[in-house]
Amino acid sequence: MRHQLRTLAVAGVLGAALLVTPVTGGLAHAVTGRAAGSEARLSTPIGLWTGTVVFEGGQIEAKVSFHLDGAMCLHPGPPGPDGGVEGSGTWTRTGFRTFTFQGTERFFDGAGTTTGYLVTTHSATQRHNVFTGTGTATFYDAAWVQQGDPLTTASEMRRTQYYPGPHC
Structure with missing residues (x-):
């Protein structure tokens, strides 16, 4: 029953x-x-996910949500007095338990002025409440001029809730 x-x-x-x-x-x-x-x-991948993204020279903790309509939202936390970051993108199913996602993050200073962008593309494989992925991350300045070569990234994320929360 x-x-x-x-x-x-x-x-x-x-x-x-x-x-x-x-x-x-x-x-x-x-x-x-x-x-x-x-x-x-x-x-x-619908839901809220937390985990680690590793790249040459470091790693970051990340929090992201994937929504029913194909939207992806970055959840970086509130900006500080020196600025912050906001980001969004899309995700697409590529097979059973596989998907891709792309996103753009905008970095800004304490006054809200854009200081640069990060564009990411990832391919992921999901196993229940965990996904792993690889991709690239490319930095741009505020005028969209590429800064250096794209970085290769790897991620491992764990779903923390099935409800993705509000849109970004």
Whole structure:
């Protein structure tokens, strides 16, 4: 009985989401390619993720969300007196448990003036609530002039919640 109620609740939530949200190819495959329930939920990156991105010369802790409509949001925390960063992008399913995502981050000073950009592209493989990925990161100045060669990056992220939160 408990399993049936859980399945009905998941199907109801997915049904409501489909009624009010445009369906991307990734979700359509996840929902129609598998029975409603945990397998479909675990094979899509929708939710809030935290983890580490490693690049030549360092690593950073990252927090990102993937949304039902294909949006991706960076969650860097509030800016400080010297400035901060904000970012967004998109994600696309490329197969069962695989996806790509692209994003642009804007860096700004304490007055809110743009000081530069970072453009990232990643390919990821998801196994339930963990994904690993590789990609590139390219820095640009405020006038969009590329600064150095693109960096190769690797990421490992863990889903911390299935609800991705508000859009960026």
